[in-house]
Amino acid sequence: MSQPVKLALADGTVFSGTAFGAEGESFGEVVFNTSMTGYQEIITDPSYCGQIIVMTYPQIGNYGVNPEDIESSGTALKGFICREVCEKPSNYRATHSLSSYLAEHGVIGMQGVDTRALVRRLRTQGAMTGVISTVDLDDASLVAKAQQSPDLVGQDYVKAVSAKETTCWSEALSELARTPANQTTLPPNSKRPKVVAIDYGMKWNIPRHLVDCGCDVEVMPGTSTAAEILERNPDGVFLSNGPGDPRPLDYAVNTIRDLIGKKPIFGICLGQQLLGLAMGGEIYKLKFGHRGANQPVMNKKTGRVEVTSQNHGFAINEKTLPDNVEVTHINLNDNTVSGIRHKTEPVFGVQYHPEASAGPHDSRYLFDEFMQSMIGVNV
Numbered sequence: 001m002s003q004p005v006k007l008a009l010a011d012g013t014v015f016s017g018t019a020f021g022a023e024g025e026s027f028g029e030v031v032f033n034t035s036m037t038g039y040q041e042i043i044t045d046p047s048y049c050g051q052i053i054v055m056t057y058p059q060i061g062n063y064g065v066n067p068e069d070i071e072s073s074g075t076a077l078k079g080f081i082c083r084e085v086c087e088k089p090s091n092y093r094a095t096h097s098l099s100s101y102l103a104e105h106g107v108i109g110m111q112g113v114d115t116r117a118l119v120r121r122l123r124t125q126g127a128m129t130g131v132i133s134t135v136d137l138d139d140a141s142l143v144a145k146a147q148q149s150p151d152l153v154g155q156d157y158v159k160a161v162s163a164k165e166t167t168c169w170s171e172a173l174s175e176l177a178r179t180p181a182n183q184t185t186l187p188p189n190s191k192r193p194k195v196v197a198i199d200y201g202m203k204w205n206i207p208r209h210l211v212d213c214g215c216d217v218e219v220m221p222g223t224s225t226a227a228e229i230l231e232r233n234p235d236g237v238f239l240s241n242g243p244g245d246p247r248p249l250d251y252a253v254n255t256i257r258d259l260i261g262k263k264p265i266f267g268i269c270l271g272q273q274l275l276g277l278a279m280g281g282e283i284y285k286l287k288f289g290h291r292g293a294n295q296p297v298m299n300k301k302t303g304r305v306e307v308t309s310q311n312h313g314f315a316i317n318e319k320t321l322p323d324n325v326e327v328t329h330i331n332l333n334d335n336t337v338s339g340i341r342h343k344t345e346p347v348f349g350v351q352y353h354p355e356a357s358a359g360p361h362d363s364r365y366l367f368d369e370f371m372q373s374m375i376g377v378n379v
């Protein structure tokens with residue numbers, strides 16, 4: 001028999017559906033993602049720590065879940081909502097159905113929801129805290145819990161998902177992810193650059209790309225100091241994506257500030273936001289964020305438009321950036337900052353995901369730009 005589940009939002013709205021995955025109760029910031037595919041990468045992206053995800057695409061789960069397409073060792077999200085979940089996946093790579101995977105990882109799933117109504121609510125009111133529950137189905141009680149649950153703003157979620165110790169990363173892209181168009185060839189006799197990747201909740205396809213580019217990669221905790229990083233003597237430092245509000249992460253901002261001018265730096269998503277803070281910019285919260293695999297971004301230098309994968313709820317305020325920082329990319333949906341670069345140092349970042357996974361590969365060239373900044377020649 002299908003079990004009921006409810007979602008209550010802090011604005012008092014309650015949605016009912018049918019449970020799949022795990023049973024229980026959890027709270028999180030309720031956000032929506034417009035990707036048609038890629039649910040497995042979304043579910044295992046640590047940047048969703050503290051959030052309940054609503055998928056706008058009406059049927060999710062039809063190709064199941066496989067062990068190769070994961071983006072971290074587990075799941076960090078607080079709930080997963082869709083219109084309809086497919087219980088009979090069809091894919092030769094699948095080892096799990098979406099339901100069994102979520103059950104195994106303790107994630108509450110909810111289907112049978114009018115996701116169009118829910119997403120319209122989030123678009124008009126903004127992303128907000130919600131409670132998802134299979135154990136308390138009383139509307140008033142759930143709404144009260146949603147209103148009393150802590151807001152994502154102002155909290156450090158990085159410490160929950162960041163690497164705890166320094167490790168070497170050796171996994172490259174899978175054969176299926178590698179195409180002739182996305183190969184980097186190191187010049188003859190060039191030594192392999194060493195990258196320290198600071199892990200604030202890093203998606204695994206990023207170090208896989210760095211290895212494919214010809215880098216030796218060391219992963220370090222998000223709390224690492226500049227002295228600890230410089231001790232490893234890297235040729236470049238990568239700042240990863242990660243969950244939550246970047247503004248409380250003083251330890252990360254201080255580290256990055258101390259590294260600017262000493263090493264080439266490349267930041268993705270949270271990494272770019274932290275870079276912006278370290279260079280003197282300010283961060284604000286977007287009303288409902290950008291989460292999907294078809295966000296248009298313009299590269300201001302080339303005028304070329306890249307279709308990008310995105311997952312963020314905060315952004316850099318362009319007006320607060322100092323004169324030595326330029327905006328290199330803009331999001332064409334709302335003209336927000338999508339990329340920044342230091343004018344005199346090899347230091348840059350983007351608000352989107354050049355590692356794709358899931359999403360288009362239009363922005364892979366950014367890994368080549370990072371390579372060039374480390375080895376000093378074009379690749």
Ligand SMILES: NC(=O)CC[C@H](N)C(=O)O
Nearest residue numbers: 241242244269270313314
């Ligand atoms: N994917 C990410 O790195 C997200 C960055 C940040 N947590 C935000 O929501 O804006």
